[in-house]
Amino acid sequence: MKRWHMLAALITGIAVLAGIGATARVADAAPSANAPIKVGIVYSRTGLLAAYGAEYIQGLRYGLAYATKGTNAVNGRKIELTVVDDATDPVKAVAAGKDLIGKGYKILAGSVSSGVALQMAPLADQNKVLFISGPAATDAVTGINKYTFRSGRQSYQDVLAASSFLGGGGGKNVTVFAQDSAFGLGNVLAVQQVMGNLGGQKVNRILVPLSAQDFTPFAQQVKQQKTDLLFVAWAGTTAPAMWRALEQQGVFGSVDKVVTGLAERATYPTFGPVASKISFLSHYVSNAPKNKVNDFLVKSMRKRGQVPDLFTPDGFVAGQMIVRALTKGSPDDVDKMISALEGWSFTGPKGQQTIRASDHAMLQPMFQVKLVQNGDTYKTTVVKSLRAKYTAPPEKK
Template identity: 55%
Template sequence: MTTSRRTLLGAALTAFVATASGCGSPQGSAGDNSSIDVGVVYSQSGPLASYGAQYAEGFKAGLAYATNGTGKIGDRTVNVTWTDDAGDPVKAVSAAKDLIGKGYKVLAGSTSSGVGLQVAPLAAENKVLFVSGPAATDGLTGANKYTFRSGRQSYQDVLTAKAFLGDGKKVTVFAPDSAFGKSNVDAVTKVLGGAGATVTSIAVPASATDFTPFASQIKAAKPDLVFVAWAGTTAGAMWQALDQQGVLAGTKVVTGLDIRASWAGFGAGGAKLNLLAHYFDGAVDNPAYQALKAAVPGGRTDLFHPDGFAAAQMIVHALEASPDDADKMVTALEGYSFDSVKGKLTVRAEDHALLQPMFQAKLTGAGDAATATATGTIDAEAAAPPAAAMKG
């Protein structure tokens, strides 16, 4: 990145934070020709607040990067309204309806899969562009004409995990009893079950705090591979229980690499895990990564920064095609390929899956000193989910 571009990026981010950091009532009014309004409904609070914070930081950096530091499309300023859904679909739907009622043609966000699945139908009903964020449920791919995603989906995680199975035939999926968990169970069943493995699952209540009984169930099943899909603040207790009950030492355990703050939660068992990674700092190095790195606090990127960055790039591209016509925005995004933090990303035209590279990794060290190292890269085509039928 050149010095002039760094200066522009920093200036744009300073202005962005000063004018668009609040939530609740919009800044400006939809339909004002001096601005283009974008509503971001995401987890500012709640169990996925740390994911939401990374997404928001990435979005701000991506908007500055995609607009060359101006924050504008032509002579119109992109005005972003930030609204907290706290991970609650009811709050998210209410916020989305409020923004749509005020004339917003572009929505983004959805940290939670459950939220994304509820907001997507509103986009189709009201013909507004919706670019979902970190929500990983496969159900958002092909949800409708107006729904896109800026992150990966569960199927891509599972395709990355497939390489770890080897000659094993017995797979257990350990996941919360939620939209996110069910999406992972479905994806593992389709991918690994389709390859000849026998797949069973252990659905854990999302409110669980004692994981010892569930760890015992895994041991009793004696699988060749355990696929763990987990997110949120209880991850540390869950991993401790699996390690103490001998699950990590007794079988091959594959899981996604969560945000850096969670790595200490792996405890002594972290080095025993086979990790699939949507992203971690240092997995790639390119101009988009350098721009993001220069913009985020502390200069260290994390798991969901790229989702926000890519969302802003997609929205800018759509708005450049038409700042007011959602159908033209959709047409512009279908088949769109662009260079982003993770590398080259492509919006598959037929179902709006976001094709992207995925990573395999190992952890070394423990606690705050833990370091992730890439052990392999699954290219975008190899990690591509099967095409979904567009629902509307």
């Protein structure tokens, strides 16, 4: 009898343990359905383009908040960002990307530097993960592979905006003054393609090493060339010294028109008295677009005493794209995320934007602006808004 009692007790114990095990398995399974969706952001927190990185990451958080209506979640699952500094170094960026991919991340975003983006894109292709490049402007990112998208503009769009200052451009001589980098070379190629087709006699180029600190010799080269339009393509902290050199060498008096992209707000005072002599193409200034998304961004930042800057929209749009990929696609299926993004038209801070399905170019408005000095402050005046169809880069097949 005791033997039966012992057997019964043993069976009961096994049943209880089995029940505990089953409960544990259910408890383990439940979080997986609500587990955070991990997104890797590899961007320039430090390095040459750290200022742009700061604008990007700030915009990204606002974009996620807007697209998720403040929940920062998709279908009950929180979006969890893992943010890594690439120090504007392609080697560090790729190492960070590989580490995140090894941990199971299926979405990477954030490249501020063109050189970084050109290394991250093949990594995404090799590992079949979604990659959304940020402010990196090189045209080479567009159409590079099916896994790569961009949330910002590209050099060709800058150049098309710049060409609008030529008024036809027939018989004009154009000089590109740029840094010897992926960004600078991308601008040279775009200017040669765009403005060459407008009838310019020749597109000259003056490339400056990234390591240069004295820009006087290069400014002298510009002055020696008889050019109608000087297109300046520059990024980073050396811009103030470069502009001073152009002014000191009398470049503004020797060319008909100087055109450049208007950089971040902190650079406005660095133009000094030459600001009024420059025709600015603009990727974004907060007072240019008139739409509810830009209103949200401007008002949200105003509450913190801040103003959206040059690359804030690139981060914001990245946030919108991430949420779109997750809601209309699937967090666990990269191909579905790609399909959700291809051909998508939406309103971003800049206005109406479209991801061209064939090559993932980000079609978007651009602007002509003037920089007006008012005492010690500078304000932007919008001269003209250029609709997306007029600044669309050629389609890559």
